[in-house]
Amino acid sequence: MGRWEPNARGRLEEAALELYGERGYEQTTVAEIARRAGLTERTFFRHFADKREVLFGGGTLLEERLTAAVAAAPGSAGPLEAVAAALDAVGPLFQERHERSRRRQAIILAHAELRERELIKLATLARALAGALRERGVGEPAASLAAEAGIAVFKIAFERWVGEPGEADLRQVMREAFAELRAVTAGAPGP
Amino acid sequence: MGRWEPNARGRLEEAALELYGERGYEQTTVAEIARRAGLTERTFFRHFADKREVLFGGGTLLEERLTAAVAAAPGSAGPLEAVAAALDAVGPLFQERHERSRRRQAIILAHAELRERELIKLATLARALAGALRERGVGEPAASLAAEAGIAVFKIAFERWVGEPGEADLRQVMREAFAELRAVTAGAPGP
Numbered sequence: 001m002g003r004w005e006p007n008a009r010g011r012l013e014e015a016a017l018e019l020y021g022e023r024g025y026e027q028t029t030v031a032e033i034a035r036r037a038g039l040t041e042r043t044f045f046r047h048f049a050d051k052r053e054v055l056f057g058g059g060t061l062l063e064e065r066l067t068a069a070v071a072a073a074p075g076s077a078g079p080l081e082a083v084a085a086a087l088d089a090v091g092p093l094f095q096e097r098h099e100r101s102r103r104r105q106a107i108i109l110a111h112a113e114l115r116e117r118e119l120i121k122l123a124t125l126a127r128a129l130a131g132a133l134r135e136r137g138v139g140e141p142a143a144s145l146a147a148e149a150g151i152a153v154f155k156i157a158f159e160r161w162v163g164e165p166g167e168a169d170l171r172q173v174m175r176e177a178f179a180e181l182r183a184v185t186a187g188a189p190g191p
Numbered sequence: 192m193g194r195w196e197p198n199a200r201g202r203l204e205e206a207a208l209e210l211y212g213e214r215g216y217e218q219t220t221v222a223e224i225a226r227r228a229g230l231t232e233r234t235f236f237r238h239f240a241d242k243r244e245v246l247f248g249g250g251t252l253l254e255e256r257l258t259a260a261v262a263a264a265p266g267s268a269g270p271l272e273a274v275a276a277a278l279d280a281v282g283p284l285f286q287e288r289h290e291r292s293r294r295r296q297a298i299i300l301a302h303a304e305l306r307e308r309e310l311i312k313l314a315t316l317a318r319a320l321a322g323a324l325r326e327r328g329v330g331e332p333a334a335s336l337a338a339e340a341g342i343a344v345f346k347i348a349f350e351r352w353v354g355e356p357g358e359a360d361l362r363q364v365m366r367e368a369f370a371e372l373r374a375v376t377a378g379a380p381g382p
Contacts, residue, residue, distance in 0.1 A: 148339075
């Protein structure tokens with residue numbers, strides 16, 4: 001097998017999801033994932049550090065897209081608006097993978113170790129968003145608060161969306177969650 | 192040494208913080224912590240599962256106090272108001288331990304493993320708060336959004352507070368952060 005494998009990464013992700021669903025996450029080995037994908041273990045390790053990371057490979061791309069979208073938001077946008085625009089911009093990344101997102105979520109929810117890794121991923125995204133807001137001149141704590149609030153909206157909207165039928169629109173679910181956050185926050189006490 | 196040790200838990204926590212500060216977290220053993228506290232390893236393990244958990248022993252008490260305070264908030268309080276009241280109620284738990292909180296934070300920030308454990312603790316608190324809000328009749332996603340937003344405020348305010356001089360008032364810092372969250376959220380786009 002040659003060194004160059006068309007879409008090796010996507011094939012490994014798909015094979016891992018299949019095997020985790022069929023046999024369970026713990027029972028699946030890297031060797032089995034590679035075999036199912038028609039690739040070698042060597043190729044696997046060129047793309048992923050271990051079998052856990054196959055589930056989190058999209059984190060870097062997501063972070064890049066989110067921070068770029070925050071930077072590209074209109075100058076008039078407030079911090080949470082910029083975060084909302086960024087989440088809106090990445091919606092299609094997930095929309096076309098609704099079924100895959102659903103299978104991934106089921107595996108993650110079933111394993112404490114994976115839930116923890118997901119928390120780390122979300123915290124990393126929040127930190128990156130806060131940094132992108134500071135680049136726009138937003139001060140602290142506004143930047144961190146907007147970033148954390150935006151990631152909370154994303155987390156909750158995403159969980160709703162994966163539980164809904166395939167036609168559900170993640171962007172619409174996120175927009176509704178932002179509106180709900182605004183309603184909930186409007187009643188908060190002052191200093 | 193008898194089985195009953197006055198304030199064994201607090202002595203172990205203090206000894207652990209001292210040793211982690213002096214020698215580093217990795218280099219410190221449970222045997223050393225017990226010795227510094229004037230206690231046995233057996234006593235240590237009656238209170239904590241391992242040397243990491245000495246730093247997170249307050250999580251259960253915090254969760255109990257927060258959920259009780261959400262339940263006790265006036266019926267007229269909105270979901271984020273109830274969460275803000277709960278955080279206000281636990282402020283004194285930390286206020287009297289400002290110096291200890293600062294030392295603990297420095298150790299946690301220096302170790303990825305401990306930062307991850309802290310994220311899990313905060314996620315657990317958010318889940319407990321959301322549950323307490325649902326008990327009050329708050330629907331979803333409002334309950335989870337208010338809980339996550341409240342924990343974001345707590346996290347950011349706590350980080351500010353530990354970095355400030357001993358006289359800083361955590362409750363005041365949290366109230367300012369809630370006001371900032373409200374300001375940031377007021378500009379969010381509608382659905």
